[in-house]
Amino acid sequence: MRIAICVKEVPDPTAEKRIDAGTNRLVRSGENTLNPYDRHAIEAAVQIKEGPAPDAEITIVTVGPESANRSVDRALAQGGDQSVHIADEAAAGSDLLGTARILAAALKRGNYDLILLGQQAADSESYVMAGLVAELLELPCVTQAASIELADGAVTVKRQVETGYDTVKAATPCVVSVSDAINDPRYPPLPAIMGAKRKPHEVLSLADLGVDASTVGAAGAGTTVGGLSKPEGRGDTIVIEDDGSAADQLVAFLLEKKVVA
Amino acid sequence: MAGIAVLCEVQGGEIAKGSLGVLEEAARLGAALGEPVEAIVCGSGLDDAAMGALGGFGASKVRVADDAALASGIAQPVVDACASAQESGQYRYWLAGASIMSADAMAGLAARLGAGIVIDAVELHAEGGALVTRRSGLGDSVLAHCGFTTPVGVVVTRSNAFAATEGNGGSAPVERFSPTFKAYSQAVQLVGHEDAEDSGPDIGAAEVLVAGGRGLGDAAGFAAIEECASAFGGAVAATRAVVDAGWYPYSAQVGQTGKTVTPKLYIACGISGAIQHKVGMQGSGTIVAINKDKNAPIFDYADFGIVGDLNTIVPKLTELIKARG
Ligand SMILES: Cc1cc2nc3c(=O)[nH]c(=O)nc-3n(C[C@H](O)[C@H](O)[C@H](O)COP(=O)(O)OP(=O)(O)OC[C@H]3O[C@@H](n4cnc5c(N)ncnc54)[C@H](O)[C@@H]3O)c2cc1C
Numbered sequence: 001m002r003i004a005i006c007v008k009e010v011p012d013p014t015a016e017k018r019i020d021a022g023t024n025r026l027v028r029s030g031e032n033t034l035n036p037y038d039r040h041a042i043e044a045a046v047q048i049k050e051g052p053a054p055d056a057e058i059t060i061v062t063v064g065p066e067s068a069n070r071s072v073d074r075a076l077a078q079g080g081d082q083s084v085h086i087a088d089e090a091a092a093g094s095d096l097l098g099t100a101r102i103l104a105a106a107l108k109r110g111n112y113d114l115i116l117l118g119q120q121a122a123d124s125e126s127y128v129m130a131g132l133v134a135e136l137l138e139l140p141c142v143t144q145a146a147s148i149e150l151a152d153g154a155v156t157v158k159r160q161v162e163t164g165y166d167t168v169k170a171a172t173p174c175v176v177s178v179s180d181a182i183n184d185p186r187y188p189p190l191p192a193i194m195g196a197k198r199k200p201h202e203v204l205s206l207a208d209l210g211v212d213a214s215t216v217g218a219a220g221a222g223t224t225v226g227g228l229s230k231p232e233g234r235g236d237t238i239v240i241e242d243d244g245s246a247a248d249q250l251v252a253f254l255l256e257k258k259v260v261a
Numbered sequence: 262m263a264g265i266a267v268l269c270e271v272q273g274g275e276i277a278k279g280s281l282g283v284l285e286e287a288a289r290l291g292a293a294l295g296e297p298v299e300a301i302v303c304g305s306g307l308d309d310a311a312m313g314a315l316g317g318f319g320a321s322k323v324r325v326a327d328d329a330a331l332a333s334g335i336a337q338p339v340v341d342a343c344a345s346a347q348e349s350g351q352y353r354y355w356l357a358g359a360s361i362m363s364a365d366a367m368a369g370l371a372a373r374l375g376a377g378i379v380i381d382a383v384e385l386h387a388e389g390g391a392l393v394t395r396r397s398g399l400g401d402s403v404l405a406h407c408g409f410t411t412p413v414g415v416v417v418t419r420s421n422a423f424a425a426t427e428g429n430g431g432s433a434p435v436e437r438f439s440p441t442f443k444a445y446s447q448a449v450q451l452v453g454h455e456d457a458e459d460s461g462p463d464i465g466a467a468e469v470l471v472a473g474g475r476g477l478g479d480a481a482g483f484a485a486i487e488e489c490a491s492a493f494g495g496a497v498a499a500t501r502a503v504v505d506a507g508w509y510p511y512s513a514q515v516g517q518t519g520k521t522v523t524p525k526l527y528i529a530c531g532i533s534g535a536i537q538h539k540v541g542m543q544g545s546g547t548i549v550a551i552n553k554d555k556n557a558p559i560f561d562y563a564d565f566g567i568v569g570d571l572n573t574i575v576p577k578l579t580e581l582i583k584a585r586g
Pocket of ligand 1: 119120127144180361473474475476477499500501502503514515516517518519520530531532533534535536537538541551552553554557569570571572
């Protein structure tokens with residue numbers, strides 16, 4: 001069985017947040033990290049390999065600058081066997097559809113049985129990549145899986161919808177994005193982190209995949225960012241570090257605000 | 262390309278409230294752009310009169326795909342239906358609310374049409390004869406003005422961005438159409454459904470909500486939250502992460518897929534503050550956050566934040582409130 005996991009490198013959520021005023025793009029310099037939501041997809045694949053599909057081969061797939069290789073290694077350490085990294089300057093500035101086109105081209109080549117994604121990207125909070133990729137690949141798609149079971153060439157997924165929980169079934173090959181509650185990702189042990197670099201890494205250009213550069217990247221983006229403005233804030237926030245008196249300070253605040261009598 | 266199509270979702274036999282708000286906003290946008298607005302409804306066993314009532318929310322026409330393949334609420338057959346509607350309608354824009362189904366369907370449609378897609382839009386503006394959305398980014402610290410370069414643009418709005426009115430009681434002509442379904446779109450089968458039970462306390466009515474997230478560590482962690490909530494005379498709320506994990510019932514979930522609440526006081530304990538949670542509680546009077554990570558996004562929209570361990574702070578808070586009792 002061949003499993004692919006689409007991962008994304010995102011700016012560290014702890015770093016200062018800003019958009020570059022010149023390019024209107026999210027500034028990706030500084031510390032970057034593997035999208036935390038993707039770790040759940042990797043853990044889900046590892047559990048499939050430990051369980052119903054011991055022969056599973058897990059491929060980490062990403063689109064991003066060459067420097068994203070650190071996040072690829074982080075993903076490999078957690079459980080990938082090999083990686084496919086599409087690093088091409090012409091891919092920079094891709095919007096959702098552009099990124100999906102590149103991922104789909106890379107995934108098509110690999111003939112995967114199961115394509116997994118995290119529930120959303122921590123930077124843009126977008127949660128539609130699975131739907132975009134599945135449609136481009138003309139594959140069945142199930143998003144926001146709270147559990148996955150694999151048996152007899154099909155996945156059975158429990159997922160939350162507005163009216164409760166659906167259980168759905170799809171034959172492989174298919175695309176599944178997983179909820180952050182599906183598992184508790186394990187931290188890779190040191191030898192796995194050291195070993196990640198030695199796993200097979202394939203770095204590809206758009207041309208290698210036969211992707212027309214004019215359909216992706218900033219040039220091919222279907223959406224434009226024309227300007228930025230400030231949303232209305234909530235107003236002042238008081239943030240205190242607990243020194244043992246936090247609960248007392250909170251109660252004083254609530255009394256002053258007349259939220260409690 | 263001309264006109265605006267709004268995917269109006271049927272939930273529990275009725276058009277979803279979120280869809281009605283988007284439809285009304287589309288009507289305002291359509292008037293500014295000089296584009297007609299049509300409602301697209303996908304389902305099975307739909308009633309013409311009920312569908313026609315969408316005219317009262319701004320649709321000039323209601324196009325209905327009524328097919329057993331659309332009964333399950335699975336998104337991919339809806340992609341096929343929308344694509345069929347697009348073939349005959351040649352719409353310039355597609356709009357939908359942020360339900361699980363609608364967002365998935367719009368993603369599929371955008372990919373099928375090669376259309377740019379904006380999700381989480383909070384405002385829709387007519388600028389220079391075109392739709393320019395506002396999409397908040399970077400933890401809601403900026404609003405990006407997003408437009409389209411593709412002939413068709415697809416927009417998924419943020420939950421609760423557009424509140425629906427009662428409508429004006431008008432109606433619109435209903436036209437039925439038959440979608441062409443693709444084999445892969447029908448491959449996902451619904452094999453079971455558990456309805457969310459609404460047996461717990463009505464969190465929508467509570468004046469104080471004490472909410473628990475994954476920071477509680479496990480299901481047993483909710484005991485302290487329940488005690489705190491009862492000290493305040495309030496109820497308990499939860500994030501999707503803990504509901505999905507089975508720690509707390511779905512009826513207590515606040516957020517995009519769960520409930521929208523506006524208590525006087527919302528105390529978020531061990532909750533990171535993802536946008537999908539925020540949209541359900543940002544209308545609360547006073548927001549308090551207790552989180553051990555000082556960079557947690559929840560602090561960006563709390564009135565009073567405590568960086569610390571909920572395991573020591575929450576019981577202490579409970580004692581202090583009880584003592585005032
Ligand atoms: C389409 C879609 C719909 C969604 N709908 C919803 C929805 O309706 N409602 C919803 O809530 N989410 C929803 N989500 C999920 C949402 O994106 C987040 O994944 C979820 O809200 C995270 O839940 P959490 O804050 O409990 O968990 P986490 O994000 O894991 O946060 C746990 C927090 O606890 C803190 N913590 C840990 N230990 C302690 C301690 N001892 N003391 C204090 N703090 C501690 C951590 O610092 C962390 O910030 C949706 C997502 C998608 C993609």
